[in-house]
Amino acid sequence: MKAVTWQGRMDMQVVEVPDPVIEDPTDVVVEITSTGLCGSDLHLYDPLTPFMNPGDVVGHEPMGIVREVGSAVATLQAGDRVVVPFNVSCGSCWMCERGLFSQCETTQNRDTGTGASLFGYSKLYGQVPGGQAEMLRVPFADTLPIKVPHGPPDDRFLFLSDVLPTAWQAVEYADVEDDGTLLVIGAGPIGDMSARIAMHRGLRVIVVDSVRERLARVHGQGAETIDHSELDGIGDRVRELTDGRGADAVIDAVGMEAHGSPVAETAQKALALLPKKVQEKVMLTFGSDRLAALMSAIDAVRRGGTISVSGVYGGSTDPLPMFQLFDKQVQVRMGQANVRRWSDEILALLQQDDDVLGVESFATHHLPLEDAPEAYRKFRDKEDGMVKVVFTP
Numbered sequence: 001m002k003a004v005t006w007q008g009r010m011d012m013q014v015v016e017v018p019d020p021v022i023e024d025p026t027d028v029v030v031e032i033t034s035t036g037l038c039g040s041d042l043h044l045y046d047p048l049t050p051f052m053n054p055g056d057v058v059g060h061e062p063m064g065i066v067r068e069v070g071s072a073v074a075t076l077q078a079g080d081r082v083v084v085p086f087n088v089s090c091g092s093c094w095m096c097e098r099g100l101f102s103q104c105e106t107t108q109n110r111d112t113g114t115g116a117s118l119f120g121y122s123k124l125y126g127q128v129p130g131g132q133a134e135m136l137r138v139p140f141a142d143t144l145p146i147k148v149p150h151g152p153p154d155d156r157f158l159f160l161s162d163v164l165p166t167a168w169q170a171v172e173y174a175d176v177e178d179d180g181t182l183l184v185i186g187a188g189p190i191g192d193m194s195a196r197i198a199m200h201r202g203l204r205v206i207v208v209d210s211v212r213e214r215l216a217r218v219h220g221q222g223a224e225t226i227d228h229s230e231l232d233g234i235g236d237r238v239r240e241l242t243d244g245r246g247a248d249a250v251i252d253a254v255g256m257e258a259h260g261s262p263v264a265e266t267a268q269k270a271l272a273l274l275p276k277k278v279q280e281k282v283m284l285t286f287g288s289d290r291l292a293a294l295m296s297a298i299d300a301v302r303r304g305g306t307i308s309v310s311g312v313y314g315g316s317t318d319p320l321p322m323f324q325l326f327d328k329q330v331q332v333r334m335g336q337a338n339v340r341r342w343s344d345e346i347l348a349l350l351q352q353d354d355d356v357l358g359v360e361s362f363a364t365h366h367l368p369l370e371d372a373p374e375a376y377r378k379f380r381d382k383e384d385g386m387v388k389v390v391f392t393p
């Protein structure tokens with residue numbers, strides 16, 4: 001089959017790889033009909049390079065049709081339509097029972113000290129072949145895949161794999177009272193969808209980014225916007241808009257590749273010049289994140305407010321303003337989305353006749369898998385009004 005593979009720093013290639021097969025009786029093999037490109041894939045493209053091997057199949061936002069079914073699978077049949085969550089979670093361990101699917105103890109990576117395995121996401125997360133491919137092996141088939149009805153277009157359900165539960169969890173963790181104000185930093189797919197979900201719940205939402213067409217998109221959905229390329233301090237502007245107090249909660253939907261962190265950006269680039277083994281150690285031992293978005297969140301949140309971090313960070317000695325966090329009495333919540341914790345609730349919303357979150361028009365680009373190498377570059381550089389790409393293998 002054809003698959004998108006990592007071949008080197010900023011080098012994705014579509015190549016022929018062996019078809020996946022049933023390995024455990026609880027597996028299914030899914031023929032992929034749509035598969036998303038995510039901001040998280042961009043970390044593999046560049047900063048997480050030390051944890052990738054040439055040939056790794058990437059992608060973690062797939063859906064499709066079940067083609068082969070393992071002998072122990074009870075609830076799925078060939079022909080069923082499923083969305084595959086990005087975390088590989090067993091559904092029955094201590095963590096999964098508590099809704100902490102991204103910490104699944106069956107697939108946790110104890111050798112690298114990381115949480116549940118993820119599809120297509122480096123040695124740090126189990127090196128599981130990913131879903132930007134024509135076919136995908138999916139384990140724990142009775143609990144992991146989300147069965148969806150036939151009929152509506154793929155885009156109605158596809159974002160259940162990642163964008164929707166990630167944004168949903170970001171809003172849940174932000175925990176804003178009914179008449180409160182939520183600030184969303186970053187208007188990529190995750191920030192955009194977080195804003196939509198929060199507005200659907202009746203919250204006042206302000207979104208910050210510097211990419212005009214991304215701001216225009218969320219403005220079109222009803223959010224207030226701040227273009228941070230036009231001002232120095234996001235915090236001051238947010239306080240102006242909130243009676244001098246700051247936002248009740250802030251979602252950081254940016255993560256480690258934030259613009260406006262020149263020192264860390266230089267460090268990330270210097271890291272790329274070191275031998276691979278050394279890169280791994282340096283990355284996990286020293287700070288290498290770009291913290292601009294998180295710093296803005298700490299500044300813009302009100303005293304006693306909450307910061308909900310959905311952007312991915314990767315360093316371990318990043319300097320944080322502990323005095324300011326402590327003095328402002330800030331709560332910080334974060335983590336990979338626990339997809340299965342939220343997916344049933346979201347699916348019920350998606351099955352309503354009207355597309356309340358606008359998922360069917362959410363993707364800006366539908367492209368064949370062959371276009372992946374160029375799409376990665378354009379998505380990173382935010383060219384062509386590209387916000388969300390869906391590949392159709």
Ligand SMILES: NC(=O)c1ccc[n+]([C@@H]2O[C@H](COP(=O)([O-])OP(=O)(O)OC[C@H]3O[C@@H](n4cnc5c(N)ncnc54)[C@H](O)[C@@H]3O)[C@@H](O)[C@H]2O)c1
Nearest residue numbers: 039040166186188189190254255258259310311312336337
């Ligand atoms: N927690 C999870 O489970 C989970 C799941 C999916 C994605 N993510 C992470 O969420 C983040 C966003 O993903 P995405 O797909 O929306 O990516 P994206 O790269 O398309 O979006 C990031 C946006 O942030 C903006 N930005 C950059 N620096 C900024 C700054 N200093 N202030 C304000 N805006 C800034 C960029 O212009 C861009 O529009 C990534 O870090 C991704 O890895 C996390």
Ligand SMILES: [Zn+2]
Nearest residue numbers: 038040061162
């Ligand atoms: Zn994703």
Ligand SMILES: [Zn+2]
Nearest residue numbers: 090093096104
């Ligand atoms: Zn589990």
